[in-house]
Amino acid sequence: MSRKPCCVGEGLKKGAWTAEEDKKLISYIHEHGEGGWRDIPQKAGLKRCGKSCRLRWTNYLKPDIKRGEFSYEEEQIIIMLHASRGNKWSVIARHLPKRTDNEIKNYWNTHLKKRLIDQGLDPVTHKPLSSKPSPGTPKSSDFQDDDSTPSNPDEQSQSDSTSAKSLPPSSSCNLPEISSSEKTPKNDGSLSSKKRCFKRSSSTSKLLNKVAARASSIGKILTASMEGTLMSSTTLSSSLNDEFPENSQFQMDQFDPFSQSSEYITDHMKEDIGMNIDLNNPEYDFSQFVEPFSHIEGENIGGYNQDLLMSDVSSTGVDEENMMRDITSWSNYLVDHSDFTYDLLV
DNA sequence: AACAGTCTCAACCGCCTCGAG
DNA sequence: TCTCGAGGCGGTTGAGACTGT
Numbered sequence: 001m002s003r004k005p006c007c008v009g010e011g012l013k014k015g016a017w018t019a020e021e022d023k024k025l026i027s028y029i030h031e032h033g034e035g036g037w038r039d040i041p042q043k044a045g046l047k048r049c050g051k052s053c054r055l056r057w058t059n060y061l062k063p064d065i066k067r068g069e070f071s072y073e074e075e076q077i078i079i080m081l082h083a084s085r086g087n088k089w090s091v092i093a094r095h096l097p098k099r100t101d102n103e104i105k106n107y108w109n110t111h112l113k114k115r116l117i118d119q120g121l122d123p124v125t126h127k128p129l130s131s132k133p134s135p136g137t138p139k140s141s142d143f144q145d146d147d148s149t150p151s152n153p154d155e156q157s158q159s160d161s162t163s164a165k166s167l168p169p170s171s172s173c174n175l176p177e178i179s180s181s182e183k184t185p186k187n188d189g190s191l192s193s194k195k196r197c198f199k200r201s202s203s204t205s206k207l208l209n210k211v212a213a214r215a216s217s218i219g220k221i222l223t224a225s226m227e228g229t230l231m232s233s234t235t236l237s238s239s240l241n242d243e244f245p246e247n248s249q250f251q252m253d254q255f256d257p258f259s260q261s262s263e264y265i266t267d268h269m270k271e272d273i274g275m276n277i278d279l280n281n282p283e284y285d286f287s288q289f290v291e292p293f294s295h296i297e298g299e300n301i302g303g304y305n306q307d308l309l310m311s312d313v314s315s316t317g318v319d320e321e322n323m324m325r326d327i328t329s330w331s332n333y334l335v336d337h338s339d340f341t342y343d344l345l346v
Numbered sequence: 347a348a349c350a351g352t353c354t355c356a357a358c359c360g361c362c363t364c365g366a367g
Numbered sequence: 368t369c370t371c372g373a374g375g376c377g378g379t380t381g382a383g384a385c386t387g388t
Contacts, residue, residue: 016356016382038373054374055357090376105377106355 013047017056021046025053026061059100066098070107078104079112083126 013021028044034057037050046053059065070078074096081092089101089108096104113123120128 014358036373051359051374052357058375060356087377101376102356109378110354 011047012049014052017048017060021048022056022061025057029057029061055102059102064098065100067103070099070111074099075112078108079116082108082112086124 024044024046025040028040032043037054040046040050040053041048044053048056077095078092081088081095085091087105089105093099093101093104116123116126122128
């Protein structure tokens with residue numbers, strides 16, 4: 001069955017939108033609301049097709065869209081979700097409110113994908129590109145075996161995405177602690193950029209462990225969410241965006257970067273928030289863990305709640321178990337192979 | 347300063363899904 | 368059940384910006 005293109009029409013304009021066109025579209029939607037895209041161009045006095053209007057609105061003009069550089073947490077969420085879902089940009093976008101699927105897709109293609117390649121990882125499978133195992137390749141015991149099933153059997157190219165052998169990407173060059181003056185997005189992934197980012201400094205180990213701790217935190221939250229033990233609708237971001245307190249266990253002088261386990265770090269995260277909890281206890285009510293964070297005022301990039309995750313998981317038919325294996329392995333990897341992570345990138 | 351090569355990302359294209367009739 | 372159309376989705380393109388020589 002063939003269908004005529006939706007945007008065929010005499011005199012329809014293409015290409016970049018002008019400020020005048022934007023103004024017309026915004027004005028019309030403010031007055032009449034979204035929907036009925038096919039009729040909008042005529043009613044709004046635009047020589048565009050309805051589809052173009054919808055895209056312009058949803059991707060750029062909508063008032064609650066967040067623009068600009070992606071935060072570290074956003075990057076990690078994208079990478080992890082991509083590892084388990086593949087190029088399901090709209091699914092990934094649901095976990096990053098205020099970001100559009102188009103923006104995430106672009107960011108992946110121009111930044112994150114290249115970074116994975118630079119690190120010797122296949123951006124599709126998240127496995128090493130070369131058959132020869134690299135010195136820091138995680139021990140096989142760090143990852144589950146290959147009985148994982150594709151997250152989406154329809155996508156052969158993604159068939160390995162959920163493999164628990166997936167190597168965790170280390171996006172260390174985008175660590176939030178890198179000063180903004182040093183962080184030149186243009187050069188992400190370039191050798192010079194890497195060298196700049198990874199001068200062996202006193203903060204390197206600290207940063208790597210922060211990465212691992214945060215990854216671990218994300219993993220725990222996702223785990224709890226999928227298990228249904230994440231009771232509150234607290235946000236992920238509030239637990240992740242804030243720097244560790246000054247007296248945190250992540251202070252450099254107390255830190256042995258190569259002997260930490262994710263459990264160690266998680267334990268000290270718990271100390272940081274002043275709670276005595278057992279995250280490894282399957283009976284543990286995870287809401288108690290995230291509760292303190294939910295009181296932190298301010299940012300909310302997440303809106304990363306249980307309902308969202310569960311609806312996402314159920315709608316995509318992802319293998320939750322394998323996804324969590326990946327996340328856990330990913331965070332463990334960063335801790336257990338922090339020396340390799342460093343060497344790889346320098 | 348000029349040119350060529352590279353990068354970024356807004357926008358487009360075509361297919362898919364879903365709901366209404 | 369089938370058809371049709373609106374909206375959604377992911378892949379791709381290309382203009383403009385940027386960088387290197």
